Amino acid sequence: MSKTLAFEEPIVKLREKINELEEFTSTNEVDLSEEIGKLKTRLSNLETEIYSNMEPWDRVQVARHPERPTTKDYIAELFEDFMELHGDRSFGDDAAIIGGIGFFESMPVTVIGHQRGKDTKENVKRNFGMPHPEGYRKALRLMKQAEKFGRPIICFIDTKGAYPGKAAEERGQSEAIARNLIEMAGLKVPVVSIVIGEGGSGGALALGVANHIHMLEHSTYSVISPEGAASILWKDASLSKQAAEAMKITAPHLKEMGIIDEIIPEVLGGAHRDPKAQAVEMRKVLKTSLDSLSEMNANEIIDDRYNKFRAIGVFSE
Amino acid sequence: MIREFFTKKKQAITIPSADAKNDVPEGIMTKCPDCKQIILTKDLIKTAKVCPKCDHHFKMTAWERVECLFDENTFKSMDDHLKSENPLKFPSYTEKIASDSEKTGLNEAVLTGIGKIGGNEVAVAIMDSHFRMGSMGSVVGEKITRAIEAATDKGIPVIIFSASGGARMQEGVLSLMQMAKTSVALQRHADKGLLYISVMTYPTTGGVSASFASVGDINLAEPKALIGFAGRRVIEQTVREKLPDNFQTAEFLLEHGQLDAVIDRRNLTETLAKLVGLHVREAN
Numbered sequence: 001m002s003k004t005l006a007f008e009e010p011i012v013k014l015r016e017k018i019n020e021l022e023e024f025t026s027t028n029e030v031d032l033s034e035e036i037g038k039l040k041t042r043l044s045n046l047e048t049e050i051y052s053n054m055e056p057w058d059r060v061q062v063a064r065h066p067e068r069p070t071t072k073d074y075i076a077e078l079f080e081d082f083m084e085l086h087g088d089r090s091f092g093d094d095a096a097i098i099g100g101i102g103f104f105e106s107m108p109v110t111v112i113g114h115q116r117g118k119d120t121k122e123n124v125k126r127n128f129g130m131p132h133p134e135g136y137r138k139a140l141r142l143m144k145q146a147e148k149f150g151r152p153i154i155c156f157i158d159t160k161g162a163y164p165g166k167a168a169e170e171r172g173q174s175e176a177i178a179r180n181l182i183e184m185a186g187l188k189v190p191v192v193s194i195v196i197g198e199g200g201s202g203g204a205l206a207l208g209v210a211n212h213i214h215m216l217e218h219s220t221y222s223v224i225s226p227e228g229a230a231s232i233l234w235k236d237a238s239l240s241k242q243a244a245e246a247m248k249i250t251a252p253h254l255k256e257m258g259i260i261d262e263i264i265p266e267v268l269g270g271a272h273r274d275p276k277a278q279a280v281e282m283r284k285v286l287k288t289s290l291d292s293l294s295e296m297n298a299n300e301i302i303d304d305r306y307n308k309f310r311a312i313g314v315f316s317e
Numbered sequence: 318m319i320r321e322f323f324t325k326k327k328q329a330i331t332i333p334s335a336d337a338k339n340d341v342p343e344g345i346m347t348k349c350p351d352c353k354q355i356i357l358t359k360d361l362i363k364t365a366k367v368c369p370k371c372d373h374h375f376k377m378t379a380w381e382r383v384e385c386l387f388d389e390n391t392f393k394s395m396d397d398h399l400k401s402e403n404p405l406k407f408p409s410y411t412e413k414i415a416s417d418s419e420k421t422g423l424n425e426a427v428l429t430g431i432g433k434i435g436g437n438e439v440a441v442a443i444m445d446s447h448f449r450m451g452s453m454g455s456v457v458g459e460k461i462t463r464a465i466e467a468a469t470d471k472g473i474p475v476i477i478f479s480a481s482g483g484a485r486m487q488e489g490v491l492s493l494m495q496m497a498k499t500s501v502a503l504q505r506h507a508d509k510g511l512l513y514i515s516v517m518t519y520p521t522t523g524g525v526s527a528s529f530a531s532v533g534d535i536n537l538a539e540p541k542a543l544i545g546f547a548g549r550r551v552i553e554q555t556v557r558e559k560l561p562d563n564f565q566t567a568e569f570l571l572e573h574g575q576l577d578a579v580i581d582r583r584n585l586t587e588t589l590a591k592l593v594g595l596h597v598r599e600a601n
Contacts, residue, residue, distance in 0.1 A: 174546040178529070202528075209501070223489055309500075317400075
């Protein structure tokens, strides 16, 4: 059984009650099937009610669920003949970003994504999905390679942010991110980015200067984590629930602000409940995106990206 | 009468706060926060606000930089009419913008325009850290983007003076996206083979450091300017070690290959004029 989140508790309690009753009827000679049937209907209603009325903070919890599918999980579902390619050719290979080539619907594509771990050991290896500069430089190398061979690029965004460490600063964390932004702006091939978990600040944006940006329903994309926002704005990290609301970081909010293109619906309760079914939903959106972009020539692709970001901002003249 | 005399005297006593020691009131004299030397303010202006004793670079307002930088009467500002909104409806955000606007005489944390340096026309964006810590929201992003676009249209160099704490929290993800917006504009400018010089001043951090500030054809910085992606405190908490004193200074970045040069402000105008001159192409 997967980890229970606070807002899911009523569902779990009811499910436990049903299980108890079922167990009771199997060992005793009483027929409670009618009651159990009623409770099961109530359970499904309750699930629909709770999962379709999730607050921003609930979504943050789902986005951070330890079993939430990662880039690797989606690569396995969506691409054929995938081969991972390593290294930035100047310093090292950052396991917090993975990338490679494969087929999507018989079309060669380059895939790049932040990579978290699902347990402590893997998280240590992957640095909790928080990249160093060499991660961004590897991503850029693979993007330029994709451009050379005319392959579309698909990016999965899933990071709390770029790693705030000493070595990262020494090797130019700022420059690595900044370079990706400006180079992605000029890529002659289509770029589609999908936020699959947390999209944390510049470290997320460095894989996000795309023609189309989509978000899984319960993923987040923000300039700062709710905890960080609460401590900067109100000097109190415990107000992160309120900050999650105020900062407008969920997929519906970003769609409303015109920053993202599509919200990819999640399976009831979150992607971790059925990664395969989730990948099916993603495949549809990805295919539509790539199909529409494949009609553009290189200049149109660059202009399309320019127009997309050029239009973002709220001000008055 | 006598009683009144005593109370009056009592009222006149003020106890200076701890801050006041470092804070000589603005006016005739200015105290250097580094070497504590008292300097005549009018002398300080002659030295481009650099302490004559210890070379400390005082913070400058955007308009003070304009004074130092351009050939006389050639600078014309642009987009002074853009106004920030409050897209996330943050309490008191609108009031804070209004009060900083009054304090600095700017509509937002960046002053943009076109002027001549050493006889050559350039577009500039000069950030001002006195306005909301120089943080970048929608208007800052828009003004910088328009300045870059103006440079692209006119086929002239663009120079950006960064002075910023990073993205502006109160505008949320819209602020983050300004990093991308300015980048797409810079890419177009670069694509035309035009020169972009980034001048990093105290402080250049967060989202500004991680976007346009770090990708100049030539990256310059003022001495001892604080430049970095993450905040020092955050890094210390993450890596659990004490960072060296010069960490994230201009000199540290130069040593680590992130800058082309650290330039004393008194030589900055001359340096920029020379660099721009080196990139002037013969008009056909």
